[in-house]
Amino acid sequence: MIVYFGGERDSFYALGMVALPLTVLLWSAFRFRPIWTAAGSGLSVMFLTSMTGLGLAGFQPPPKTLDAVLLLAFMLLFGVVPLAVAALVNQQRRMNRRMLRLAIRDAEAQRVVLESVVADRTRELNEANARLETASQTDPLTGLRNRRYLANQIPADLAFYERERMRTGRADALLFALVDIDHFKRVNDTYGHAAGDKVLQQVSCVLTRLVRSGDYVVRWGGEEFLLVLRPVAREFVPVLGERLRAAVEEHEYDVGVPVTCSIGLAEYPMFMEGQQTPGWEEMLELADAALYWVKANGRNGWATLRPTTETDIKKVMTELRAGAQALLESGQLSLISSQQAQPRDPVGRSGP
Known part of the structure; x- marks a missing residue:
């Protein structure tokens, strides 16, 4: 109001002389940090004071009180208003930054919580x-x-196994052992299915205790189990077959009756060189044929079918479903079996 009143009375110091520098200072208050606005205000006041005091560049010392008041008002405008505006702007900026930090912190906390929830749900x-x-x-x-x-x-x-065989050059055999509980149907018919289930559980425990790390036992179906045994020297295959057979026979079962098993073995690879060896499905067919040879020749034993110099694998796999006996008689396969494998059971004992 003082500046306006002075300017209206044709003072030495017209109101327009402060408009441009004050505008620049106000702009700096919004644009730059307060320190730069304070520096600009201080320089402007010093410049105006110096020019007025020296009477330079059209500036004259105030000749009367009104002009002095008006000059002081100009100084006040230059020195106080930009700084006040700068302080307010800076306070608002700090408030905005604080709110932004709080928002970022809240967002980060929510992100951490969300990531934790997602991780828990994923786990x-x-x-x-x-x-x-x-x-x-x-x-x-x-x-x-x-x-x-x-x-x-x-x-x-x-x-x-193939990688290891190529690396070491050893002729060890991966062994498939198909185990079938002898006369299991009699256990179910005589003692009930609960007793039969108990026998299956106990036989599975017996077989599991015999395997090594890297071997595994599979419930193949019904009363049949399949053991996959890591590579062993082929001369030890009969030892393993007998160990399995004896372990099942010697265990004391809750049903109170002896339990025996028949075992068919198959050695992978079937051929060490020459013919392409059958896949694992065909090896299980060989183990199954050996198993049924044991069941047809006394049970409570083991057997393994091995190739001969006359073996034609395609012919063997085609004719194997009819049984191993014809292939043994024709020299397509050879047989190694346990001493427990006796002649064929009498009529009425050929069932499972």
Whole structure:
């Protein structure tokens, strides 16, 4: 009001003389940090005071009180208003920065919480999927692996075996052992299915105790079990077959009756050189044929079918379903079996 009043009375110091520098100072208050606005205000006041005091560049000392008041008002405008505006702007900036930091901190906290929730849900989902996968590959009665597990696992095992065989040059055999409980139907018919289930569980425990790290036992179906044994020297195959047979026979079962088994063995690879060796499905067919040879010739024993110099694998796999006997008689296969394998059972004992 003082500046306006003075300017209206044709003072030495017209109101327009302060408009441009004051505008620049106000602009700097919004644009720059307060220190620069303060510096600009101080320089402007010093410049105006110096010019007025010296009477230079059209500036004259105030000749009367009104002009002095007006000059002081100009000084006040230059010195106080930009600084006040700068202080307010700076306070607002600091408030905005504080609010921004709080918003960032809250957002970071929410992100951490969300990531933790997502991680927990992901872990729970992975654990649930793992449990489902394990359950889908596990026999519920015995707790052993099932056929699905074998189908998923055996290709990797054979690939690893082939790499090791190429690296070491050893002629060890990966062994498939198909174990069938003898006369299991009699146990179910005589003592009930609960007793039969108990026998299956106890046989699975016996077989599990016999395997080494890297071996595994599979519930193949019904009263049949499949053991996949890591590579061993071929001369020890009969030893392993007899060890399995004896362990099942010597165990004391809750049903109170002896339990024996028949075992068919197959050695992978079937051929060490020359012909292409059959895949694991064909090796199981060989083990199955050896198993049924044992069952047809006394049970409570083991047998393994091996190739000869006359073996034609395509012919063998085609004719194997009719039984191993014809292939043995034609010299396509040779047989190694336990001493417990006796002549064929009398009529009425050829069932499972």
